[in-house]
Amino acid sequence: MTTTPSLSLKDPATLLATWFGAGLLPKAPGTWGSLAALPFAWALTALGGRPLLAVAAVLLFPAGCWAAGQVGRILGRGDPGCVVVDEVVGLWIVLLAAPPGLLAWVIGFALFRLFDIVKPWPISWADREVKGGLGIMLDDVLAGLIGAAVMAILCQFWSLR
Numbered sequence: 001m002t003t004t005p006s007l008s009l010k011d012p013a014t015l016l017a018t019w020f021g022a023g024l025l026p027k028a029p030g031t032w033g034s035l036a037a038l039p040f041a042w043a044l045t046a047l048g049g050r051p052l053l054a055v056a057a058v059l060l061f062p063a064g065c066w067a068a069g070q071v072g073r074i075l076g077r078g079d080p081g082c083v084v085v086d087e088v089v090g091l092w093i094v095l096l097a098a099p100p101g102l103l104a105w106v107i108g109f110a111l112f113r114l115f116d117i118v119k120p121w122p123i124s125w126a127d128r129e130v131k132g133g134l135g136i137m138l139d140d141v142l143a144g145l146i147g148a149a150v151m152a153i154l155c156q157f158w159s160l161r
Contacts, residue, residue, distance in 0.1 A: 005074050005075055005076070007024070007071065007074065007075070007082070009021055011070075012067070013066065013067040013070035013071055013074075014067075014070075014071055014074075016063060016064065016067035016085055017064070017067035017068050017070065017071040017082070017083045017084070017085050018033075018071070018082050018083065018084060018085075019033050019036050019037065019084045019085055019087075019088050020036065022035070022036035022084055023081070023082040023083055023084035024082050029081045029082055029084055030081070030084060030087050030113070030116060030117075031113060032084065033084020033085070033086075033087035033088060034084075034087045034088075034090075034091045034109060034112060034113060034116075035109075036084070036088070037087060037088040037091045037092060038091070038105070038109070040056075040088070041053055041091070041092055041095050041105075044056050044092075045095075045100065050096055053092055053095065053096060054096055056092065057089050057092040057093055057096070060085065060088065060089050060092075061089055061137060061141065063085075064085035064086060064088070064089055064133070064136075064137050065132075065133035065134050065136070065137050066133055067083075067085055067133070068083045068085060068086060068133040068136035068137060069132045069133025069134075069136070070133070071083050072132070072133065072136065078131060078135070078136075079127075079135070079136050083136055085137070086136050086137045086139070086140035086141075087112075087116065087140055089137065089140060089141060089144065090112055090116060090140030090141055090143050090144035090147075091108070091109065091112045091144065092144070093141065093144030093145055093147070093148050094108040094109075094111055094112045094144050094147035094148050094151055095108050096148060097147075097148035097149070097151040097152045097155070098151050098155075099155060104151070104155075107151065107154065108147065108151055111147035111150050111151060112143060112144060112147045114147075115142075115143035115144075115146050115147050116139075116140055116143040119139065119143070120146070122142055123139050123142045123143050123146070124139075126138040126139040126142055127139040
């Protein structure tokens, strides 16, 4: 008989990797994780603007690599669906290019989810080839960078406030 390892939110790696349990919600954990990233992004930008959000994304990346790798090892899976700290960093990267305002953040959210789900190259390459915690995080960082680039282009043509 095979048993599935269980996760505890008392474990710091699990707490961070699941973004305080958001990744443990049923159905579409990546979307839940992205949604759970929004209030933090709002608070960070309210406190220190885009520079603070950028610093938070940069600091969360290595912590996320560690936490995602730990949870992946516990569960014995390369990229467990419950790990959503990667979505947090990726979405924050897109929001760095978004002007403040609900419309821009909705578009940023949609762009990130689109690129995270569709995985065009080089996102698909990173998802396939890079393993461990870095691999879990890297494809979402790339989705965030591509989403940020598209957001920057959109902002050149339309006012998204």
